[in-house]
Amino acid sequence: MNYRFSSKVDTFTSSAVREILKLTQRNNIISFAGGLPAEEHFPVAAIGEAFQRVLAAGNKALQYGLTEGYTPLRESICEWMGRKGIKVTPEDMLLTTGSQQAIDLLTRIFIDAGDVILVEKPTYLSALQVFRSYGARIVSVDADEDGMDAADLAAKLKQYRPKLVYVIPTFSNPTGKAWSVERRKAVLKLCRENDALILEDDPYGELKFGDASVAYPSIFSLDEHPNGSGVVYTSTFSKTVAPALRTGWVMGDPEIIRHMTRVKQAADLHSSSLDQQTLYQLMKHFDLDGHIEFVRGEYEARMRQMADLLKEQQWPGVKWNEPKGGMFFWLELPESVDTAELMKTAVDFGVAFVPGVSFFADDAAKKNRLRLNFTHNDFEGTIEGFKRLNRAMETVLVK
Amino acid sequence: MNYRFSSKVDTFTSSAVREILKLTQRNNIISFAGGLPAEEHFPVAAIGEAFQRVLAAGNKALQYGLTEGYTPLRESICEWMGRKGIKVTPEDMLLTTGSQQAIDLLTRIFIDAGDVILVEKPTYLSALQVFRSYGARIVSVDADEDGMDAADLAAKLKQYRPKLVYVIPTFSNPTGKAWSVERRKAVLKLCRENDALILEDDPYGELKFGDASVAYPSIFSLDEHPNGSGVVYTSTFSKTVAPALRTGWVMGDPEIIRHMTRVKQAADLHSSSLDQQTLYQLMKHFDLDGHIEFVRGEYEARMRQMADLLKEQQWPGVKWNEPKGGMFFWLELPESVDTAELMKTAVDFGVAFVPGVSFFADDAAKKNRLRLNFTHNDFEGTIEGFKRLNRAMETVLVK
Structure with a gap:
């Protein structure tokens, strides 16, 4: 049987995040990849x-x-x-x-x-x-x-x-x-x-x-x-x-x-x-506004923890801004680093993030960016995740 | 603001059934229109x-x-x-x-x-x-x-x-x-x-x-x-x-x-x-197969009731086949009847069906067909619905 797909079928690509999500569901990986809320706070x-x-x-x-x-x-x-x-x-x-x-x-x-x-x-x-x-x-x-x-x-x-x-x-x-x-x-x-x-x-x-x-x-x-x-x-x-x-x-x-x-x-x-x-x-x-207020506080604490961890690492040439809300840190690495390559190393070390290239619409994509989610992991998980992430970073960053 | 819709936007038509469903939700109408299961049998x-x-x-x-x-x-x-x-x-x-x-x-x-x-x-x-x-x-x-x-x-x-x-x-x-x-x-x-x-x-x-x-x-x-x-x-x-x-x-x-x-x-x-x-x-x-067996029996009984009612009406020139399963009777009326027009009369009498024309893909649509659902109404509702439907039919069928 010869399937005659639409001319647009090749534009239906799978998202990097969804593929990483699949990966992290199968392995013992600490994931900073998906935009996942904290499960323990679901009402x-x-x-x-x-x-x-x-x-x-x-x-x-x-x-x-x-x-x-x-x-x-x-x-x-x-x-x-x-x-x-x-x-x-x-x-x-x-x-x-x-x-x-x-x-x-x-x-x-x-x-x-x-x-x-x-x-x-x-x-x-x-x-x-x-x-x-x-x-x-x-x-x-x-x-x-x-x-x-x-x-x-x-x-x-x-x-x-x-x-x-x-x-x-x-x-x-x-x-x-x-x-x-x-x-x-x-x-x-x-x-x-x-x-x-x-x-x-x-x-x-x-x-x-x-x-x-x-x-x-x-x-x-x-x-x-x-x-x-x-x-x-x-x-x-x-x-x-x-x-x-x-x-x-x-x-x-x-x-x-x-x-x-x-x-x-x-x-x-x-x-x-x-x-x-x-x-x-x-x-x-249910007091939805009260619940949101609670979750917001928890997420802010997680964001602050990750901000502190980022500072502690002293990764040379790595920059970021503190998020004013939401779920993500956006990191800029030295020009020489391709975060899609870094991701492979990171997964070997048991940690995941999203390489930045997927967030750019056109050819001018920056290869040295990556996204970290701070809402999903608890404090302990984030600390362990950063240890692993640091090992991956050490392979590309010259201290 | 001038909205520049896609060239296909006019092909997004609303279905006759969904519109009728809306109508029947607002009024005290007995509906044979939607393909609705019997609510009383939901598990x-x-x-x-x-x-x-x-x-x-x-x-x-x-x-x-x-x-x-x-x-x-x-x-x-x-x-x-x-x-x-x-x-x-x-x-x-x-x-x-x-x-x-x-x-x-x-x-x-x-x-x-x-x-x-x-x-x-x-x-x-x-x-x-x-x-x-x-x-x-x-x-x-x-x-x-x-x-x-x-x-x-x-x-x-x-x-x-x-x-x-x-x-x-x-x-x-x-x-x-x-x-x-x-x-x-x-x-x-x-x-x-x-x-x-x-x-x-x-x-x-x-x-x-x-x-x-x-x-x-x-x-x-x-x-x-x-x-x-x-x-x-x-x-x-x-x-x-x-x-x-x-x-x-x-x-x-x-x-x-x-x-x-x-x-x-x-x-x-x-x-x-x-x-x-x-x-x-x-x-x-849950015994899903047992439940399906039960629902199937109920629907067959409702189908038989409607088959009997259809026979009783003795509507001249109206033909149908007994369904072998599913949810619908499909009626053929005399050539002269436009069921979309009949529907307006029917709604005035408090009953609804789906005019057949919506089920045809092209210009050769038959205007004298209509669809009746037999699964949604209970015996009493169906009897009352048929009284109303008969009143509507009498306006177009010559006995």
């Missing part, structure tokens, strides 16, 4: 109670649901976001299988092969996977600690006429930085002027460290919305509750949400409504 | 127990999972299918968000705009939605009570060189018929000879009525497999356990499964692993 008992409430409400809970998602959960999310200053109604919202699906559906309704998408340099590797799978031309925009570079963005908006601009402005993956408010406003203004829709991916916004009074308003909330919004916003329960429930949401202009809903209907009818109903009961009967 | 207590077992096994249950799906569930499905004579290993299987997602992913890896897909006449409307969304050219093949017409298929394989042939050979949606073994073999042979991959959609195979000794072997099992298989097979727990868990599976040649897994990784990372783990515990500790 297991509360999820169990929420699930029993769902089943107690009657058999209808197990029937087919709406493509848009379970209405009471959409209402709860709207109310919750309202308390954070983001006004949105359930009609402007679609529930998805994680925010990954929101990225996929939005790309599917906007991109024809050859259309341009602008991204940060560097950016989330699995978003790049999606964009490539639809034949998009991905162009990366320079960035500094305050966010996307406005001058470079302006030039690339004119040059490429992109349909979409994909950003993670709050505790970005992989760099952990937070854009300044001024930069958010500048990017929004430029994109609106050029009819380039912003896809704001915000999985980490709740995981903020340091001074609680410092606010990072979403770009979505800085725009008038939802009608005619220049921003589509997506977030998820994967980092605040648990990933296994695979529940994300996406909000934006009703016309966009309507098109996304239609294509989702074809893609999978709807996401798990059992998970959605469980999350609704959880939001109703 | 709620067993699902609750299975879920508690999942949580009791530890926090890791709530972590990210593999794109391929929860390995123990894939193993259990393989074992279960093995007992039905279908040999498959977990490596040749991917878990999906219902079998709907399997249809979407397979289409995505095979179809470029303009490629041809052959389908039965009539066929599952939401598969048509998927195919259209990828710009496929859909050509329908004639069929009789024994299945797809081999001569017409042979001619169309030569004429169109289709990449895919989509079929529901066992208790088809919408017609409820079961293909003969001879026809299955003939279609398989023809498709293999022409390098046209068969997508065998089998959501209803377990819901078999009548003589238990009559077997309907899947086309997948009639082929050598899985390496080089000419068939990709998909099924789901939606009709045998419950739809809200949104868990389906797809099996086929490892190369095809590998490509589907990669594109699923981009589409949503993985489906709800909480649902998958719950189903694993359910298969382990």
Whole structure:
């Protein structure tokens, strides 16, 4: 049998992180690779109670649901976001299988092969996977600690006429930085002027460290919305509750949400409504904000531990910035080091990270970067992981 | 803001059934429209127990999972299918968000705009939605009570060189018929000879009525497999356990499964692993086959009730065949009746069905067909629904 695959099939690449995740599941490896939350902090008992409430409400809970998602959960999310200053109604919202699906559906309704998408340099590797799978031309925009570079963005908006601009402005993956408010406003203004829709991916916004009074308003909330919004916003329960429930949401202009809903209907009818109903009961009967506050504190402590360990190593020529939130350290090694090669050595020593090259959209990829997750391992695991990582580093760094 | 959607966005249509489902959720309507299982037979207590077992096994249950799906569930499905004579290993299987997602992913890896897909006449409307969304050219093949017409298929394989042939050979949606073994073999042979991959959609195979000794072997099992298989097979727990868990599976040649897994990784990372783990515990500790046997008996009784009611009405010029399994009656009305118009009247009288036109791929759509679901309503509901349906019928049928 000769299989006649689509011409795009070769663009469906497997992500480095997913492959590493597989590897680490099989071996006794300490992994700083995946963006995994701390398992010991999952609200297991509360999820169990929420699930029993769902089943107690009657058999209808197990029937087919709406493509848009379970209405009471959409209402709860709207109310919750309202308390954070983001006004949105359930009609402007679609529930998805994680925010990954929101990225996929939005790309599917906007991109024809050859259309341009602008991204940060560097950016989330699995978003790049999606964009490539639809034949998009991905162009990366320079960035500094305050966010996307406005001058470079302006030039690339004119040059490429992109349909979409994909950003993670709050505790970005992989760099952990937070854009300044001024930069958010500048990017929004430029994109609106050029009819380039912003896809704001915000999985980490709740995981903020340091001074609680410092606010990072979403770009979505800085725009008038939802009608005619220049921003589509997506977030998820994967980092605040648990990933296994695979529940994300996406909000934006009703016309966009309507098109996304239609294509989702074809893609999978709807996401798990059992998970959605469980999350609704959880939001109703469990102190989610208190839980997030707790997790945030734990993650900040883990981040500080890793920051201290990084300093202690005194690895020559290795630089990083302290993340303002989220899940990752982003390390720059000396130019001579190829972190994809280093990774092989590291796995031999029993430790894993993600080589930086996967986070770059185009040929200008930096080979001397790597990403470390600090949320998944406990203190002990991180100390042991750093011992192993240090052994790997010693093979490439001259002290 | 001027949204620059993809050129395909107009092909993302909403399905008639989903729209009707919305309607029936809002009003006091008796619906024969959706392919909904009977809610009162969902194994709620067993699902609750299975879920508690999942949580009791530890926090890791709530972590990210593999794109391929929860390995123990894939193993259990393989074992279960093995007992039905279908040999498959977990490596040749991917878990999906219902079998709907399997249809979407397979289409995505095979179809470029303009490629041809052959389908039965009539066929599952939401598969048509998927195919259209990828710009496929859909050509329908004639069929009789024994299945797809081999001569017409042979001619169309030569004429169109289709990449895919989509079929529901066992208790088809919408017609409820079961293909003969001879026809299955003939279609398989023809498709293999022409390098046209068969997508065998089998959501209803377990819901078999009548003589238990009559077997309907899947086309997948009639082929050598899985390496080089000419068939990709998909099924789901939606009709045998419950739809809200949104868990389906797809099996086929490892190369095809590998490509589907990669594109699923981009589409949503993985489906709800909480649902998958719950189903694993359910298969382990609950008599699933016994439950299916029970549901099958209930559905057969409901089918017989509706068959009797149909006879009693003595609607002039209305024809149907008794389904051999599954969930649907497929009615042919006099040529003069447009069932889309009749539907409006029916809704006014408080009853719903699906107009047949949605199940036809091309211009040769028959306007005088309609689909009735017999599994969702209980005896009382069905009697009342038929009273209302009769009132609607009286407006178009001359007694």
